[in-house]
Amino acid sequence: MSTAFYTHTDCRGHDMGPGHPECPQRLDAIEDHLLATGLDIALHRPDEVPLARHEDLMLAHSERYLVELDEFLRQAAETGEHRALDPDTSVCPATRQAMLRSVGAAIAATDAVIDGTYANAFCAIRPPGHHATRSEAMGFCFYNNIAIAARHALDVRGLERVAIIDFDVHHGNGTEDIVAGDDRILMASFFQDQIYPYSGGVPMGDNMVNVPVPAYTRGMEVRELIDLHWMPRLEAFRPQMIFISAGFDAHREDDLGQLGLVESDYAWITQRLVDLAERHAKGRIVSCLEGGYVLSSLARSVAAHLRVLAGV
Numbered sequence: 001m002s003t004a005f006y007t008h009t010d011c012r013g014h015d016m017g018p019g020h021p022e023c024p025q026r027l028d029a030i031e032d033h034l035l036a037t038g039l040d041i042a043l044h045r046p047d048e049v050p051l052a053r054h055e056d057l058m059l060a061h062s063e064r065y066l067v068e069l070d071e072f073l074r075q076a077a078e079t080g081e082h083r084a085l086d087p088d089t090s091v092c093p094a095t096r097q098a099m100l101r102s103v104g105a106a107i108a109a110t111d112a113v114i115d116g117t118y119a120n121a122f123c124a125i126r127p128p129g130h131h132a133t134r135s136e137a138m139g140f141c142f143y144n145n146i147a148i149a150a151r152h153a154l155d156v157r158g159l160e161r162v163a164i165i166d167f168d169v170h171h172g173n174g175t176e177d178i179v180a181g182d183d184r185i186l187m188a189s190f191f192q193d194q195i196y197p198y199s200g201g202v203p204m205g206d207n208m209v210n211v212p213v214p215a216y217t218r219g220m221e222v223r224e225l226i227d228l229h230w231m232p233r234l235e236a237f238r239p240q241m242i243f244i245s246a247g248f249d250a251h252r253e254d255d256l257g258q259l260g261l262v263e264s265d266y267a268w269i270t271q272r273l274v275d276l277a278e279r280h281a282k283g284r285i286v287s288c289l290e291g292g293y294v295l296s297s298l299a300r301s302v303a304a305h306l307r308v309l310a311g312v
Contacts, residue, residue: 003310004121005043006109007031010101011126013094017082021256021293022127022140030124030289033299034306042312044118052103052148059151060144060178065135069142070096085137099127099142102288106149109286114157114241120277120285120309122246124302128290130172130245131197139170139197145288146245147178153241154184163188163239165230167269168247168290169257171200171212175245180205186237188230190222192250192257209233215258219265222250226269234276241284242277248292248301256293263304270308285309 012024034040057066073096076083084090102125109121129146131139146164153159164179166172166189176199179185186207191200193212203210211229213222248266250259277283287305292298 002044002118003042003306004109004112004118005045005124005306006049006105006121007045007124008049008101008105010094010097011124012098013092014098014127015092015094016090016140024126025295026292026298027124027126029295029299030302033303037303039303039306039310039312042310043306046108046112048108049101050104050108051097051100052107052143056103056107056148056152057143059155060134060147061132062135069137089137089140091142095127095142102126102129102145103143103148106145106286106288107152110149110153110241111157113284113286114153114159119283121287122302122306122309123286123288125289128247129288130166130168130175130247130290131170132174133177138174141174144174144178146243147175149286149288150179150185150243153243159240160184161186161237161239162241162243163234163237164243164245165189165273166191166245166247166290167250167266168245169250169254169259170196170247170291171210172245172290173197173199176200176204176208180208183207186233186239188234189245190225192217192259195257213259216260218260219262219268222259222261222265223268226272231272231276238280239276241281241286242273244273244285244287245290246287246302246305247290248298251292251294251297251301253297254292254294256291263300266301267304267308270305274308
């Protein structure tokens with residue numbers, strides 16, 4: 001079985017304006033690096049990436065939120081202009097299609113990995129999702145791709161236990177809001193303390209393993225914290241599938257945070273998760289792109305992540 005690489009041109013249509021760090025060029029940088037390094041030939045690209053349905057979105061979001069956001073998106077489409085939800089997060093006429101395609105990719109990847117079509121999968125999608133709460137869009141995020149995929153594995157596909165791993169430099173507050181208290185899900189994360197969204201210091205549920213770290217923490221320290229805090233809980237939980245919110249903005253070159261990870265750290269983290277999945281989850285992993293805003297370090301870090309997933 002191979003590693004699947006899910007992406008779609010619709011994900012490039014979402015644009016929050018000139019100079020915004022969460023830009024379509026992020027996906028171009030990843031694709032260009034995969035081609036330049038030859039890594040693309042080790043990945044399988046599925047022929048179809050579906051659009052998410054309303055019932056998929058309901059796995060993680062409230063009906064009221066979905067209706068209100070749909071109206072906001074409809075108005076943007078009618079005017080043909082950008083509309084801002086907050087100072088950092090806006091929509092354009094193509095945003096809704098990108099959002100639905102991103103969630104659709106995460107769900108399709110989940111189904112394909114559960115069905116055994118692929119060993120694991122990476123979704124190069126945008127907009128990202130881990131700041132989107134059950135009832136609020138924020139932090140560049142609208143629908144919570146990874147929370148929806150995890151709930152799909154549980155509620156639709158019948159798995160009993162899944163883990164969500166979040167290694168973005170920013171706390172995945174939206175995912176925590178959605179899954180806190182759901183004992184079928186264990187969420188483990190590290191993130192830089194005291195930066196946006198200024199949360200995570202006190203976990204919202206017993207199924208959370210939050211590891212806030214101070215600015216300028218380097219990769220070896222993060223590795224030690226993962227072994228100390230994540231791994232014992234994950235081993236005891238024995239997840240049947242692992243979902244990764246893969247943010248690469250903890251890289252030392254990324255100026256949206258101040259952590260000190262490099263590509264080898266992302267490879268090490270990925271290997272720990274691959275080994276865990278082999279022991280407990282039949283190797284099943286679905287990883288979805290979150291942050292990472294310096295194009296060069298983003299592309300190199302995604303490649304390091306993918307090399308481990310693909311075993312090349």
